[in-house]
Amino acid sequence: MEPKTIKRIGVLTSGGDAPGMNAAIRATVRAGFYYELEMYGIYRGYEGMINDEIKKLDSKNITHILERGGTFLKSARSAEFRTQEGRKKAYDNLVKHGIDALVVIGGDGSLTGAHLFYKEFGIPAIGLPGTIDNDLSGTDSTIGFDTACNTAIQAIDKIRDTATSHDRLFFVEVMGRDAGFIAINTGIGSAAAATLIPEKKMPIERLIERLKARTKAKKQSNIVIVAEGGKSGGAAEIAKKVKKQLPYYDIKVTILGHLQRGGSPSSFDRVLASKLGVAAIEGLLQGKYDVMAGVINHKVVYTPIAKAIVGDKEVDEDDFRVAKILST
Numbered sequence: 001m002e003p004k005t006i007k008r009i010g011v012l013t014s015g016g017d018a019p020g021m022n023a024a025i026r027a028t029v030r031a032g033f034y035y036e037l038e039m040y041g042i043y044r045g046y047e048g049m050i051n052d053e054i055k056k057l058d059s060k061n062i063t064h065i066l067e068r069g070g071t072f073l074k075s076a077r078s079a080e081f082r083t084q085e086g087r088k089k090a091y092d093n094l095v096k097h098g099i100d101a102l103v104v105i106g107g108d109g110s111l112t113g114a115h116l117f118y119k120e121f122g123i124p125a126i127g128l129p130g131t132i133d134n135d136l137s138g139t140d141s142t143i144g145f146d147t148a149c150n151t152a153i154q155a156i157d158k159i160r161d162t163a164t165s166h167d168r169l170f171f172v173e174v175m176g177r178d179a180g181f182i183a184i185n186t187g188i189g190s191a192a193a194a195t196l197i198p199e200k201k202m203p204i205e206r207l208i209e210r211l212k213a214r215t216k217a218k219k220q221s222n223i224v225i226v227a228e229g230g231k232s233g234g235a236a237e238i239a240k241k242v243k244k245q246l247p248y249y250d251i252k253v254t255i256l257g258h259l260q261r262g263g264s265p266s267s268f269d270r271v272l273a274s275k276l277g278v279a280a281i282e283g284l285l286q287g288k289y290d291v292m293a294g295v296i297n298h299k300v301v302y303t304p305i306a307k308a309i310v311g312d313k314e315v316d317e318d319d320f321r322v323a324k325i326l327s328t
């Protein structure tokens with residue numbers, strides 16, 4: 001597409017927050033200044049676009065934010081943006097501020113919103129994958145995924161100390177919604193006894209067999225990682241079923257929950273977010289609209305948003321095999 005003249009770009013974060021969102025905002029804004037553009041922060045995601053929470057940014061706004069978790073622009077979920085009237089209000093506010101392009105940092109829902117908005121109003125938009133879940137196609141890793149895995153692994157290291165001291169069996173639930181990426185990585189990285197992910201159903205009998213075999217082999221501790229939204233149920237539900245069949249086990253359940261979203265981004269996420277922030281601005285200037293910038297095999301790639309959000313990214317079979325081999 002022939003690039004439109006772009007002078008003012010609005011940037012927003014939307015959906016669940018993820019570590020590295022600040023780094024992505026900073027890189028986007030810095031790259032904007034480098035190319036002599038005016039940069040605007042849209043606070044509270046699409047909700048702020050509808051309510052006109054839009055402010056011009058200067059370099060002071062983005063000082064010392066690279067290393068901070070969360071998003072200084074705040075994030076929100078907006079029911080009103082799902083309606084055409086809501087999106088029209090948002091469009092009118094962009095026109096009022098003379099904003100002629102958008103960078104949307106968020107998960108599949110947020111990118112769906114950007115795609116619809118582009119189709120309806122023709123505002124050039126580029127998405128950046130900002131979610132801990134890693135469930136977007138068009139990028140090897142989403143911004144925040146690596147940090148979330150590190151956080152989960154550090155927490156499980158601590159749980160292992162108590163599991164070993166008391167011969168306990170722990171069921172640890174990690175985030176990821178319908179995707180098992182955090183679970184499988186955490187399982188491999190923390191030497192889990194088993195990893196239960198939504199993509200693969202593990203019958204309870206097989207889990208019991210594995211736990212019995214590990215007891216026989218005199219394994220010092222047993223930690224089972226359970227992805228939220230798994231087909232076999234959450235950690236509490238599975239623990240209950242196992243307790244029924246192995247009543248002599250001292251079983252505990254830990255749900256890591258929102259602590260996986262917070263914290264300073266890892267080196268990997270900082271670099272990824274920085275590359276993608278620059279890619280967003282350069283993509284817009286080159287006329288790449290309605291796409292998501294991602295990194296595949298260390299190279300920046302642009303994927304149509306409609307393709308990135310289809311939800312066909314799958315846990316690598318090899319990762320699953322490695323987790324299985326190392327847990328027996």
Ligand code: ATP
Pocket residue numbers: 014015016017046076077078079080081082083106107108109110111112113116130131132133
């Ligand atoms: P995460 O993966 O971390 O949950 P997300 O971006 O997928 O992040 P959602 O709550 O699904 O989070 O979406 C964020 C916002 O994007 C929604 O609150 C809504 O404003 C907008 N959005 C999502 N889906 C649509 C849609 N189909 N049409 C218009 N807007 C949408």
